Amino acid sequence: MNHPAYLALADGTVFEGLSFGAPVLRAGEVVFNTAMTGYQEILTDPSYARQLVTLTYPHIGNTGCTALDDESVASHVSGLIVRELPTPASSWRSESELPAWLEARGIPAIAEIDTRKLTRILRDRGAQNGALMAGPEASAEAAVLAARGFPGLVGMDLAKEVTVKASYPWTRGSLDLDSGEQLESQGLYHVVAYDFGVKQNILRMLADRGCKITVVPAKTSAADAMALQPDGIFLSNGPGDPAPCDYAIAAIREFLERKIPLFGICLGHQLLGLAAGAQTVKMKFGHHGANHPVIDIETGRVMISSQNHGFAVDENSLPTNVRATHRSLFDGSLQGIALTDVPAYSFQGHPEASPGPHDVGPVFDRFIKSMHVAKL
Template sequence: MSKAVLVLENGDIHTGLSFGAEGETLGEAVFCTAMTGYQEMLTDPSYHKQILVSTAPQIGNTGWNVEDGESLLGADAADRRWSAEFVDRDDPGRIWVAGYAVRNPTRRVSNWRATSSLEDELAAQDVVGIAGIDTRAVVRTLREVGSLRAGIFSGAAVTDDADMLARVRAQAPMAGADLATEVSTTQPYVVEAAGEPRFRVAALDLGIKANTPRMLAARGVEVHVLPATASFADVQAIEPDGFFLSNGPGDPVTADRAVALAREVLAAGLPLFGICFGNQILGRALGLKTYKLKFGHRGINIPVKDVATGEIAITSQNHGFALEGAEGDEFDTDFGRGRVSHVCANDGVVEGVELIDGSAFSVQYHPEAASGPHDAAGLFDKFVTAMENRAAHQTTATSAPEGTDS
């Protein structure tokens, strides 16, 4: 392993050893507090253009396998009609992070499912990383100063400090970044329902994770995944029973197309469910504004309060932006009365919004998190219930005698 350095835009330089590919990479430095699930994190499209710093001291124990990736590496998904398992045994999953910083990479892989080591997969996918640095010091800086532009330089890419710092500072910030179309599928594809299909859902891919269609398919939902550039006509052509807004990277202020599409869906009365970036899109469609968090929420141990019930769920999160608002807020929208439905128990950040009639809702966290926790998995059942209620209402309206109220 050769020398590597992590350079932060505030001038901090951390020296370690190369980990994965050698070279140069730039991105926003963020940290995640999760102790497990590094493969799911690295393949999450929401980490696009970010250098991930892991707070867990030892990384890589379970190696890399071809089952746990949250995105696709091989042939375009549109070339396949997926089974409910949504697994390609030959696809290790595309790594989306711009770079990876760890303290102590394991020297030996120990897991029966492993097909390679973490470092080998990073190298195979040309992902530049750094190991052997004091990640606690890096995280302390990011908590105090906020997420920073950064760069990892290793091997021949290591030059003088001033030059590397200038390269870091020359890159565009995450605020104002329009990234969803960079991670979205370019063509529609279908994930079949497990068993007899009960409903059909149009899912807008803003950076969708593989486990989301899997969770819906397990509930009898046929999922039609659409590119981020899809129009309302594309949605209507599917004749869906519901509409899903996925997670994804970038600043929600740039997602005007997705917001306009969500408004058309709401006006049509389709049940809508959103996750993470999708929560910010629904919030904007309902008239709320967004802002950039100081250092974001990234981990699998973050408590969220359901405002209506007071119940707490331990959740997986990965976001650097949030909706403006507070616990107890209710507001008028063009589609009925809305409210803040969930807040973070740590800092009060808005973690969910909904229309009070139950036709549309979203959360800032990840109920589909494959590596857990699974406290919030019931939100997929809530979405199915919303589609059931709409179907029942349509049946009642159709069967009502002429000249009577339905």
């Protein structure tokens, strides 16, 4: 028997449904994600901290869960919102059912609500502050109060909350589908990767391209990072507003002065933009999905990309030494930048996909090439 669950928005709108995760109350920003696959990767993407994620695809949970699909050790998402209660898992890869998996991680989940109606609200009015309360004690009133008490993501530094406590090495690449073996990095380049909430597939894709990686905490100073003698610096994805992450912006400015190859993804892209002198803005409902077309401005090539962001670098604020390299074909927003005087690049979407299409994978190669050139 499923207990009741309530999803409340700060404007007082309440959706009543059934609980299938942990019996807890969590507040956050309510967003919608249009990806049709990859619920487990979404639920383990640390960039979703303090967000309640609505999946517009209705059949969620029917392939179960496996540790192989985790994008991080912990789950930081605040809650899950879906149309239908999950059916029993049917997949040879499945190790656990989604409801048990959510409960074990303390994540509340609501099903049997009208996710189309909710998504239309979010699309028309923008991402909303909200709260999800599930379990035998759940009440609509308590959910509304919690929704109204959530201050919103603007100004919230969450990278410092989800980052790793101590640095660690990473050399593991992707699973080789022919042999079933986990590939190992050849160790050609040493990359210091700032963990602002890193997704592991980024580390695997760097390892596949010959990088051995030292993952470091978000507040690592530029001097400490340089002491590790890296060939390049990587800035990861992560949750929250990039603007308050002043420690990271200061470190990136030093890396730019030293002209060391640098590559950023998502939050890392936004932080590079801020360090270079541009500004970031909060988007209306952001981009969360796995089919977003992005154009490479130089080549005219269009790629279908995975996206998950609610802030963006404002293209109009780019200083003269920063070039726009990619744009979203959904709303024209900036999707990539390159500095003209140093080998520093970044991409707003998710070239590592996971979940999503692999069209943008080659943007990693530009970083590898710049480390190769710097070593010559």
